[in-house]
Structure formats: structure tokens, C-alpha cells
Amino acid sequence: MKIIMCIFGLAALAMAGETDLQKILRESNDQFTAQMFSEVVKANPGQNVVLSAFSVLPPLGQLALASVGESHDELLRALALPNDNVTKDVFADLNRGVRAVKGVDLKMASKIYVAKGLELNDDFAAVSRDVFGSEVQNVDFVKNVEAAGAINKWVEDQTNNRIKNLVDPDALDETTRSVLVNAIYFKGSWKDKFVKERTMDRDFHVSKDKTIKVPTMIGKKDVRYADVPELDAKMIEMSYEGDQASMIIILPNQVDGITALEQKLKDPKALSRAEERLYNTEVEIYLPKFKIETTTDLKEVLSNMNIKKLFTPGAARLENLLKTKESLYVDAAIQKAFIEVNEEGAEAAAANVIRVVKKKFRVIPPVLKFYVDRPFFFNLKANDQSLFNGICLQP
Template sequence: MERRPPSSPNRRRLLSALAGVGAAGLAGCLGADSAPSAATAPDPAGSPAPATPDGGGLPDVDAPTDEYVAGNADFGLALLGRLADDAPNENRFLSPYSVGVALAMTYAGARGETRTELAETMRFRPTGEALHESVAALRADLPLSDGSAEEDETSTTGDSTGDDGAPFRLSGANALWGQSAYPFREEFLTTLERYYGAGLGRVNFRKRPEKARKAINGWVADRTEERIPDLFPEGTIDARTRLVLANAVYFRANWADTFDEAATEPGEFTALDGSTDEVPMMRQKAAFGFTEADGAKVLKLPYAGGTTEMALLLPPRERFRAFERSLDADRLADLLDATEERKVDVRLPQFEFRSKLKLAKRLAAMGMPTAFTRRANFDGMAEGDADANLELGSVLHEAYVRVDEQGTEAAAATGVEVVNTSATPNPPTFRADRPFLFVVRHRPTCAVLFLGRVADAAAAA
């Protein structure tokens, strides 16, 4: 039986921010311009600055990450469950890591009841400065590059290769854009630079919001290989915007044991609504982590390099929703811990889809309503009465996934806008011909990078 790995002691300096792709936009009415501090001097070109590639001078961090990882997985599974309740027959994909880091950055500027609700809803454990230390320590444990060509070369491991010769790639970066002459608090900016590697660039949201929006979207698109081309749709950044925080992640990995394309053939998939369709079904027989528990089959498919894997959970179709609702971080960990390596006959559909999600109402319903009202308190972001009170407006998340014989490609984006105011003679089978859940995680830390549900493979073919 595989035991849950402890947190890695290897704390590398951060190259840049991870978190799926995340972004936060902060808005409020501004009176007369205030002089910026030296640390927030405007970018001479008037355009967003790139993320600090070395993590903003982040020192070695040796904070525990287990509590943060478990809490983030709990949040992601709870959010996925709410999305499924809203549309039970639809495929969904998201990055709890992305949403978690984007909201952790927002948490740095929250105060009072707003801060408490945000921490409870996001399952932040620990809180306060220790939260930022935990996020930074986890980022340091991940095999992360900053998305540049030079750094990406250092993140490739393993023997098999993808289209560009890279069998494994996980890249990410954070950046911060603020209204010119806006009096952001030095403590807030220091926290984001120290723990998230987010350097500040100055823009003019009041007079040129569309130019800023396009530049920010371009930065995100570039960091996600164009998979997230329009994180902030037209109209989401306007003259009220005062700050945008963005983080981007791109993941591509080959399977440690790739599927033979010649073995892929049409197979029947029964969707959650009972309809059936033929879909491209991949197949291979090999040794994988496998177990059966409470009628559900659990399979782990490792990626090249051995540090990440996809875990698939296949309950009986008639019990899929009950299983999905019952899943939390502890149960997920127990199921994955119980797997044992054995030869398995695997049949898995190819799939590719994206999810575009509006999360504001769901987050409010999950326990943080104050942040979306006039009672919101984000006094930790700016000095004095710089603006009318800030509150969260929209929270947007977009995620993309593609799974084929070679491996997996995934990217995600989160945008937070703040506005004013047992063994058998034959190998067991894992035939994913009905709805299933899947998780992409970093094995040494157990961090859930992405998770999703395939309710209808035909809709994702």
C-alpha cells in the first residue's frame, strides 16, 4: 500500500507564481492622484510589468504545507460539487490551486469580517502570515518554471517526449498591475512580492482601461500557450479598476507509459443522463496503482518524471452523484493511499474541453457574502481614504484540459475583480465508459493542481 508522502524538505527559491492561472482586479472611485511610494513607481512605458522571474527575492521558506494542501483540496471538491448541483449532466474542469492562490493574494489585503469569511470559505489553513508562508513553501516544492523558454528547459524530465521534445512542463508566473499614483500599502505590496513573486507595474485604468485589459490578457495568454486567451472579457476592466493581480499556470506532461494510438478504437460511453455515444477509447495493459472500494474503482496514471499523476475515480453510474457529494480531501487521500501496483486493463476516452465559470454567487453562498457587499473591508490594500470602500465584483475562472494517447495538457485562470463600493487470475479492468472524476496532483506534496468530472465524454470528444 502506498503511504501518503510527507512534505518535501527541498525548498527552492521561487521562479515565479503558480496557481493555475489566476487574476484579481481591484476597483474603486479615485479622487485626486496621490504620490506613489518608491516601491510602486510607475512603469515608464505605462504598460504592465512582467512577473519578477526569481520570485521577488523570496528567501528559503520552510513552512508546513500539509494543512494548506488538504484545505485547498477540500475547497476544490466542494466547489466542484456545487457546480455539479447546478448542471449535473455537464463536464467541468477547474484548478483549486489557481482559485486558492488568487484568493490568498486577495486575503492579504482583506481585514475584519471579510478576512475571516474569506479564510473559512477557502478552507485556508493556516491563516495570517503563516498562510502566505505555506503557499510560498508549496510553490517552492513544485517543479515550476517561470514560463520563459530558458526556464522551461530546466523543467523537463523523463524519457518520452512531446511535440516540442518536452515530456513534462509546469510553468507559472505572477504579476501585479496598479493604477498610477494610487497609494497602495507598502505592507500589502511587500507580501505579494515576497511570497508570490508579484512585482508591480503601473497602468492608467482610469483613462485607458481597454489598453490595460488587452495587455493583461496578452500576458496571461502568453504564459498559458494561448489556452486562456481572454481571461478578462470586454467590460470587466474599466475606469473604476485600481489593481489587477494575475497568476498563470500551464501544464503539459506525457504519460510515463503512453497509449498506443493503434489501439484506440470507438467505444460506447454511457453519459450521466443515460444517453450513449461512441467515443475514441484508448487502451493499454500495464502495471498501475489500482484499488476498488465501496464499488468504486480507483486508478493512478503517472506522468513522465514521476512527480505528477492523474488519479481517476470510477463509481457505478447510478451512484455517481452520491459518491461525488461524499468526496472530500481525507477520503480522496485514503482512496489514493489504498492503491497497489498491479496489472490493469485500462480503457480511457480521449477528451478535451474547457470550463468558463462565474464564481461570485457560489463563493458568497459558500460562506463569504460580505466581500461582495458595501460592508467589505479591504483596507489592507490602500492607504487611508484613497477611494470609496472596495468590494469584490466578479470572480471568474477558466480552465482547459486535453487528454490523449500522449498525455495531458491543462491550463487555468482565475479573475477576481474588486469594485467600488483484491487480486484475480485475470487483470482487473478500468473501463471508463461511464461518468468519472479525475485529479491531477503533485505526488510529493499531494497538491491537487487540477480536478474535473466527465459526465458526457461525447460532448468532450
């Protein structure tokens, strides 16, 4: 019988201190994000991409706790978590961390839809409630249009109407037993906003042979900056109000350097090593406004990340999920992600559907200039956790 997992994400940036649990989560998230970023970019050649690997973690954590045997072990390996107790502690801390972020609108919510007449396994119900904060609701999946409508309405409410029509009614039928949903939403204002009147059309080099004009925000700001030789790039980090959230922009030194950068970012530690080079300075920034929406087939992406048994009938072993003797498996998984960056700040959203079924006197140097006039990588962070990332090939 089918299970559906839905995950939704909208991100803002935030940074804070780090506990042992936060370190475990960061390492898990860094590894998972690097892998998923690589696979999503590969699946969308020549296209702008935004994804929220962070928003995939909670539903996968839930399904790991709902499974047994090899499928359970496969999920924990993918999440880089050692056992169920650490998994529970990490995700409980994740939810507390999201609630503690100040200065931005950042929230996360989870919900599990269960087929009419069925119940969650008692232990799993307690874990879902106490660890993941999941609501539970019974729905009649046979009435697929009504069920999809209810799920999609919940998603829209959690993502400020940024993610719509996540679940196709045709994906629900009499064999659907459960839909797992996780929503994360972020909206943040720049600590130092761009002045709209200074925005003007400037050249953006899509490639060596193609240049277009795009609305470009211009401002002299105190940010964190670094040259990163190992990435053949330079980068900035701009904070949002509250100083607990930020956006990183990595700009390849070459117009056609984005593909090489993508390859280097496959290393889960590449981004954190680059961040260690950042220092505070004044930079004149030229940054295009951009808006990106991406729909990703998570079933294909996760399968390429060696999460296979979850999607295989008879091998998923989701025996701790529902009070049923039926053999359950994840039938489909989809993520819809959205991000918009403008003079005020950023708003981002992502949704996944998985069907189960960081003063001396010195000579002041010239102001650095950071021209984002070619394809670039971006990363939105909260509590030092990457929430959203992607590439912009053409604003």
C-alpha cells in the same frame, strides 16, 4: 471602488514528500477543492466540468493579507489557515514546491495590475513580491480595451495560449482599482504512453438510455489501482514522466453513479481515504480521450462557500491593498479552465478573474480491466496537491 482578481491555472501531476507546510496546504487545498467542486458541479448541471481550486488559493491568500476585520477572518476560515504568518509561509512553500516538480512542464506566475496613479501598500507590495512572486504593473483602466488586451495577453503567455479573453474590456472602467492575476500551467507526458494506433471508437454509456461511440485509448499498464466500496467505485492512478505527477480516474460501479459519487466527494477526506487503498498492479485500461473547457462565475461559487464580505461594498475592508482612502471591494470573479487528455499525456489550464472591484511470490491473477465507459471523475495532482479536477459526463 472595484478590484479585479484574475487567477489562471493549467495543471500537470506531481507527487513528493510532505513537510508540515505541505500538510497544512494539502489540508487547506483538499477542503477548498471539495467545496468548490461541489459548487461548480451544481452550477453546471448535466455538463462536463473542469476546475482548478488550487489556482484560486493564491489570489485569495493575497486578498486575505490585504484585508482587515471580519472580511480578513472570513477569508482565512475559507482557506483553513490560522493566521497571516502561516498564510505567508504556506504560499511561499507552495511556490517553491511548484518550481521543484520534475519531469513535467509546471509553472506558476502572479501579477497585480494597479490603476494609473496608484501604488500598492508598501507592506503588501513586499509580501506580494516575496511570498507570491507577483509582478506589479500600472495600467490605465479607463482605456479598458487596451488594459484588457494587456492582461489577456499575459494570461495567454502564461497558459500556452490555452486561456484566452479572460477579461472582458467592459469589466474595466474608471472605478477599477486593481486586478490580481495568478496563472498555473501544466503539461505532462504519460510515463507509459498510449499507442495512438490502438485508439478506437468504443461504446460510452452517457446514461442507461444513451450510448455513444467515442475515441478510446487502450493499453496494458503498471499503475496503482483500488476498489473503493465506500465510493461504490473503482479507481486508477497513472503517473507522468518524472514520477512526481499523476492523474486519478474514479469510475462509479453504476452507469448512473456519477451523481452519488459527487455527493460522496463533498467530504474533503473522501478522496485521500480512497487513495490509501491504491496498490501497484497491471491493468488493461480503456480510457476515452477527452477535452473540457469550463467558465465559472467565481463570485457566485465563492459566495456559496461563505466568502461574502469580499464582494460586499463597505464590508470587504481591503485596507492593506493600495495607498488610497477609498473603500475597495471585489466586484467580479471568473475562472476559465481547460484540460485535454490524449495518448501523449495531459494538458490543462485554468484562469480566474476576480475583480476587486503512491515483492512477494504469489499466483499471478488475471489482468484487471478498467473500462472507462460511463461518466467519471478525474483529479490531476502535483506534489500530492490536487491542481485540477472535474467530471466527464460525455467525452
